[in-house]
Amino acid sequence: MTPHQQHPAKFTATRRRGAVAGGLPLAIVALLATAAGPAASATGLDGLGDPYFPLSGNGGYHVQHYDLTLGYDPGTRRLNGNAVITASATQALTRFNLDLNGLEITSITVDGTKATFRRTGQELEVTPKQALPNGQVFRTTVVYSGTPKPVTDPDGSSEGWMTTDDGAFVAGEPQGAMSWFPANNHPKDKSTYDFAITVPQGRTAVANGVFDGQTTDKGLTTFRWHQAEPMAAYLATATVGNFTVEQYTTADGIKVYNAVDSREAAAAAPVLKQLPAVLQWESSLFGPYPFKAAGSIVDRAPNVGYALETQTRPVYDSAPDLTTLVHETAHQWFGNSVSITTxxxxxxxxxxxxxxxxxxxxxxxxxxxxxxxxxxxxxxxxxxxxxxxxxxxxxxxxxxxxxxxxxxxxxxxxxxxxxxxxxxxxxxxxxxxxxxxxxxxxxxxxxxxxxxxxxxxxxxxxxxxxxxxxxxxx
Missing domain, CATH: 1.10.390.10 (Neutral Protease Domain 2)
Incomplete structure (x- = not known):
C-alpha cells in the first residue's frame, strides 16, 4: 500500500513455490490445519488467531477457489452477489464460519443442500445439513445483496467497497474484502478466483488476473476475469467506473490491462507508459514476474487517500507518480506472490x-x-x-x-x-x-x-x- 496524500493516521510515503495441494503449498495447508485447533473439534474457529485481527479468517477449511458473480448499479449503489466457494475441510466440520460485514443473505447451500446460518458481527456461521469429514472438498453457495459499506480500520481509514461519483473504488487491505463478498479473510488462506461483474452499459468493471472478455445485453455489460495464481482475499478488487481501457502484451508475454478515469488520463499516461520497463527492471532484480497479467486501475477517488497493490492490477485513487508505480509493482513479488503469515x-x-x-x-x-x-x-x-x-x-x-x-x-x-x-x-x-x-x-x-x-x-x-x-x- 502507498498512502500518497496526507491522512491523519496513515503514514504518508513518497511514495511464494513448494509442493502444492489445491492451489496452496502443503506447508501452508498444515499451518491452517494447526490453526484450526484439535482435530476432535467439529466447529471451525471464528478466526485464525492473528494477534492484530483475531477474527480475520476462519478455521477448519481452506478455500481453493472463489467464483464471484456480481451485479452493481452505481445509481442505487446496490450490489447483488452470488459467491460459489470451493473449499477443502482441514478437520471434521459440523459448522464453519465465513467473514461478511453487512449485506443481506438470501440463501446458503452446501453441496446443493440448504444450510442454516446465523450472523454475529462480521461472522457468518454456516451449519450444513450433513457434517463434513476431514479432507472433503465441498462447495458453498451464498446468495446475498445490499448496499456495501466500507470497513473502518483501527487507524481510522476506510477500506473495502468505497463508492465514487461513477462507481466504486474497491481496495481491501487489511479487512475490507468482507464488505463485498463472503471470504476466509486472512493472508494465510490463498485461493484462485473467477469474477463475472455486471454493470450498466458504458461502465467498466475491473478485477484481478486475465481479462476473459465482456458481453452486453439489454443495457448491461458483464466483465469476466480469471485469477489463476493464489491470491489473498484482501488483494481482490472489483472496481467500477467510467474508464478508458488500454490492453497490450509485453515482450515477456504479460497481458496488461489499464483502466483509467478520463479525468486522470493526461496525468497518468506518462507514468503508465513506464510499466513494461518497471516490470522488466524489477524482474531483473527479484526474479520472473509471478503472474500472467499486470496493469493499473487509475480512478478518481479523492476521499480514499491511498493506492493499493491489488493483485496483478494495483488500484490508484488518482494518477500515480513513478515512485508509487514502482512501489505497488514491487508488491506483486513482496506481499502478493509471497504473502505474510500474520x-x-x-x-x-x-x-x-x-x-x-x-x-x-x-x-x-x-x-x-x-x-x-x-x-x-x-x-x-x-x-x-x-x-x-x-x-x-x-x-x-x-x-x-x-x-x-x-x-x-x-x-x-x-x-x-x-x-x-x-x-x-x-x-x-x-x-x-x-x-x-x-x-x-x-x-x-x-x-x-x-x-x-x-x-x-x-x-x-x-x-x-x-x-x-x-x-x-x-
Missing part, C-alpha cells in the same frame, strides 16, 4: 516495496539508497520512525506507520551492507522464488539471509527490526 510481519511487504523505490532511484539517476538511509537516520530520536519495532508494530492501528515502511527499508539496506550486493540480491530472488504463491514469516526471512550469507545476523535484525528507539550511529 499482520505483524507487514514490513515484509512494505519495507521491501519501499526499498524497491530506493533501488529504482539509485539506478535511474536519483539519490542512492545510502542517501535515503542517511536522510531517515538523521531524524530526531523522538521521530515517529523509531517509535516501535519494525517487525512488531504492537497493534493493528500502527501497521501502516513509518517504522514499517521506512525503517523496514533501512533494515534491508543494513543487510545489503553486511552481506554485499551479490548475496543480498540473491537473498531477495530466493525469497521470492522459494515462497512463490505462498506465505512467509520474518523468522524464515532471517534464516534464509543467514544461510545464504553464512553469517550470524541476529544482532543486525535485533537492532533494526526487533527493537524500538533510534539505533546507535551505524
Amino acid at each position: 499482520w505483524k510481519d507487514i514490513w515484509l511487504n512494505e519495507g521491501f516495496a519501499t526499498y524497491a523505490e530506493w533501488l529504482y532511484a539509485e539506478q535511474h539517476g536519483g539519490p542512492t539508497a545510502q542517501k535515503n538511509f542517511d536522510a531517515n537516520y538523521a531524524k530526531s530520536a523522538k521521530a515517529d520512525i523509531w517509535k516501535f519495532p519494525t517487525a512488531d508494530p504492537g497493534s493493528a492501528s500502527h501497521i501502516f506507520d513509518e517504522p514499517v515502511y521506512l525503517r523496514g527499508a533501512m533494515a534491508l539496506h543494513k543487510l545489503r551492507q553486511a552481506v554485499g550486493d551479490k548475496t543480498f540480491f540473491s537473498i531477495l530472488r530466493l525469497w521470492a522464488d522459494t515462497n512463490r504463491g505462498g506465505n512467509g514469516t520474518t523468522a524464515q526471512f532471517i534464516s534464509l539471509a543467514e544461510s545464504q550469507s553464512r553469517m550470524d545476523l541476529s544482532q543486525l535484525f535485533r537492532t533494526w527490526i526487533s527493537t524500538s528507539g533510534k539505533p546507535a550511529k551505524p
Whole structure:
C-alpha cells in the first residue's frame, strides 16, 4: 500500500513455490490445519488467531477457489452477489464460519443442500445439513445483496467497497474484502478466483488476473476475469467506473490491462507508459514476474487517500507518480506472490516495496539508497520512525506507520551492507522464488539471509527490526 496524500493516521510515503495441494503449498495447508485447533473439534474457529485481527479468517477449511458473480448499479449503489466457494475441510466440520460485514443473505447451500446460518458481527456461521469429514472438498453457495459499506480500520481509514461519483473504488487491505463478498479473510488462506461483474452499459468493471472478455445485453455489460495464481482475499478488487481501457502484451508475454478515469488520463499516461520497463527492471532484480497479467486501475477517488497493490492490477485513487508505480509493482513479488503469515510481519511487504523505490532511484539517476538511509537516520530520536519495532508494530492501528515502511527499508539496506550486493540480491530472488504463491514469516526471512550469507545476523535484525528507539550511529 502507498498512502500518497496526507491522512491523519496513515503514514504518508513518497511514495511464494513448494509442493502444492489445491492451489496452496502443503506447508501452508498444515499451518491452517494447526490453526484450526484439535482435530476432535467439529466447529471451525471464528478466526485464525492473528494477534492484530483475531477474527480475520476462519478455521477448519481452506478455500481453493472463489467464483464471484456480481451485479452493481452505481445509481442505487446496490450490489447483488452470488459467491460459489470451493473449499477443502482441514478437520471434521459440523459448522464453519465465513467473514461478511453487512449485506443481506438470501440463501446458503452446501453441496446443493440448504444450510442454516446465523450472523454475529462480521461472522457468518454456516451449519450444513450433513457434517463434513476431514479432507472433503465441498462447495458453498451464498446468495446475498445490499448496499456495501466500507470497513473502518483501527487507524481510522476506510477500506473495502468505497463508492465514487461513477462507481466504486474497491481496495481491501487489511479487512475490507468482507464488505463485498463472503471470504476466509486472512493472508494465510490463498485461493484462485473467477469474477463475472455486471454493470450498466458504458461502465467498466475491473478485477484481478486475465481479462476473459465482456458481453452486453439489454443495457448491461458483464466483465469476466480469471485469477489463476493464489491470491489473498484482501488483494481482490472489483472496481467500477467510467474508464478508458488500454490492453497490450509485453515482450515477456504479460497481458496488461489499464483502466483509467478520463479525468486522470493526461496525468497518468506518462507514468503508465513506464510499466513494461518497471516490470522488466524489477524482474531483473527479484526474479520472473509471478503472474500472467499486470496493469493499473487509475480512478478518481479523492476521499480514499491511498493506492493499493491489488493483485496483478494495483488500484490508484488518482494518477500515480513513478515512485508509487514502482512501489505497488514491487508488491506483486513482496506481499502478493509471497504473502505474510500474520499482520505483524507487514514490513515484509512494505519495507521491501519501499526499498524497491530506493533501488529504482539509485539506478535511474536519483539519490542512492545510502542517501535515503542517511536522510531517515538523521531524524530526531523522538521521530515517529523509531517509535516501535519494525517487525512488531504492537497493534493493528500502527501497521501502516513509518517504522514499517521506512525503517523496514533501512533494515534491508543494513543487510545489503553486511552481506554485499551479490548475496543480498540473491537473498531477495530466493525469497521470492522459494515462497512463490505462498506465505512467509520474518523468522524464515532471517534464516534464509543467514544461510545464504553464512553469517550470524541476529544482532543486525535485533537492532533494526526487533527493537524500538533510534539505533546507535551505524
